[in-house]
Amino acid sequence: MRIADVKEDIDHELVSREQIDSKIQEMAARVSDDYRDKNPLVIAVLKGAVNTLVAFTEALSIPVQIDFMSLSSYGSGTKSSGTVTVRQDLSADVRGRHILIVEDIIDSGRTLAWLVAELKRRGAASVEVFALLNKPSRREVDVDVKYPGYEIPDEFVVGFGLDYDEHYRNLESIAVLKPSVYQGEQA
Numbered sequence: 001m002r003i004a005d006v007k008e009d010i011d012h013e014l015v016s017r018e019q020i021d022s023k024i025q026e027m028a029a030r031v032s033d034d035y036r037d038k039n040p041l042v043i044a045v046l047k048g049a050v051n052t053l054v055a056f057t058e059a060l061s062i063p064v065q066i067d068f069m070s071l072s073s074y075g076s077g078t079k080s081s082g083t084v085t086v087r088q089d090l091s092a093d094v095r096g097r098h099i100l101i102v103e104d105i106i107d108s109g110r111t112l113a114w115l116v117a118e119l120k121r122r123g124a125a126s127v128e129v130f131a132l133l134n135k136p137s138r139r140e141v142d143v144d145v146k147y148p149g150y151e152i153p154d155e156f157v158v159g160f161g162l163d164y165d166e167h168y169r170n171l172e173s174i175a176v177l178k179p180s181v182y183q184g185e186q187a
């Protein structure tokens, strides 16, 4: 789906599909070099990181394994609830593995900080992060992102996997919604 298909809901496009693809290619080249002999396990947090994970792993030039985890830190709206719960766990044993977490966006950093600590607690040999988007102005918890994508302003974005109340995940690029779309949301 393109911006034009939902233009009545979109304020503006923030990251074009060309920009998304070029950042993913750049990071995939770096990761392919860094992990060539490490048999990495690539982990994505459902559902938002799925689009990034697929594009990213296709762009790698090394074989990897893939696993998923479903975490909940947000309700249906645009504000974090501040606590992380596991909705669906990994199927892989991470003990002794080199882990690369692929994230869609880092906002407060709470979800990622929790996940990095949890994977280390389970005995991972190393844990690094590729995050396509980052909102540094919103950071509450420090997280070390070895493979950073684009820094964006403090605006709620949708598209390329990111949703508002489960809508707009299948938008091909990343965009800011019109305020009218959120009207009536409880803060």
Ligand code: 5GP
Binding pocket: 048, 073, 074, 080, 103, 104, 105, 106, 107, 108, 109, 110, 111, 112, 155, 156, 157, 158, 162, 163, 164
């Ligand atoms: P954090 O724990 O860093 O505050 O937020 C983690 C998760 O919140 C992200 O992986 C994403 O699912 C959601 N999130 C944070 N900011 C945004 C945003 O601007 N748009 C959307 N759709 N989700 C967001």
Ligand code: MG
Binding pocket: 045, 048, 049, 103, 104, 105
């Ligand atoms: Mg995420």
Ligand code: MG
Binding pocket: 048, 074, 162, 163, 164, 165
């Ligand atoms: Mg969401």
